[in-house]
Amino acid sequence: MEEYWWSARRAALSLCPGAALPDTIPDGFRALRPWIHHGWEMVLIASLFSEPSRSLMTGDLDGVIRDYSAFCSEGLSRFGWTPTLLQERLEHVRREAVLMDRSGWLAMHRPYPGVPERLASLEDEGVAWAVLTTKGKAFTGELLASMGLTPARLDGRESGPKPDVLLSLRDDWRLRGFIEDRKATLETVRGTAGLEELPCWLASWGYLKPDDPVTLPEGVSLLSPECFAGPLASWN
Known part of the structure; x- marks a missing residue:
């Protein structure tokens, strides 16, 4: 902020x-x-x-x-x-x-407690992770590097809408899920042909509107910091 x-x-x-x-x-x-x-x-x-x-x-x-x-x-x-x-x-x-x-x-940037560490630990579970953001790619790369994080792929606003990037990722990866703190984006993703079955999570620690956690669409689950810190198999 x-x-x-x-x-x-x-x-x-x-x-x-x-x-x-x-x-x-x-x-x-x-x-x-x-x-x-x-x-x-x-x-x-x-x-x-x-x-x-x-x-x-x-x-x-x-x-x-x-x-x-x-x-x-x-x-x-x-x-x-x-x-x-x-x-x-x-x-x-x-x-x-x-x-x-x-x-x-x-x-001026302070990561949410535990998030950089959890991302870094995904490799131990055999899971690659990517960052999709509406920020510029160069600035996001600076932030991630300062936290010691290197995603397998980084797409900034230059790459286009997040559903399009996810469709591109799907061609090369077996997508396990998508985490986002904007409910409208998750709704768009779930409504995109080819992404209807993609597991999605709304990060509870993001910039949420007051009613976001209680009006989630089908296929979208609320992800708490405690759940995020746990094994992927427990993210239900």
Whole structure:
């Protein structure tokens, strides 16, 4: 979360140099994180925090959450921005951060307790693992390397939608399952031809919406940290 706000704020200020944005992470930004899917949305939302009259600053987040997609579309139109522009600004900020202060940038990321260790131990069970992310591949590679992790395959946003990447993986691997912290993505995966039988898990420690754990679609199970730490055979 610290890196999300730091990078989004700097990208927003590069587009609106006179904007008044707090150094500390706004509560509203934290609250909206489960709805954010792509990096460009973080930059847009950060920019909107510079407008005191907007609902993000007044605390009226319910209306934003009810129609988050429309809220983002309206924000893009009002600023005259595109998702591509915002995504490029965000990645520029991250590239500069890695070049200028790699250790400082990496220090803003804190893995969930036990997750790096569990991923590293999968090899002991004869299981290869891959990372599919909407982050840029280069930045994800930096993060994984700093944790001593080397996945068998790494696909960033450049590889396309996660269902497409999973279909590609299926051609070379025997897929054992897919872990994700965004329920909508899991629903899309399960509804994709060729992936209907893929076991899926919703990570309970991710950025979940309040009702996500209790409205899971068929074929998707909630994965707790305790279950994640256990043998694969127990992940039911």
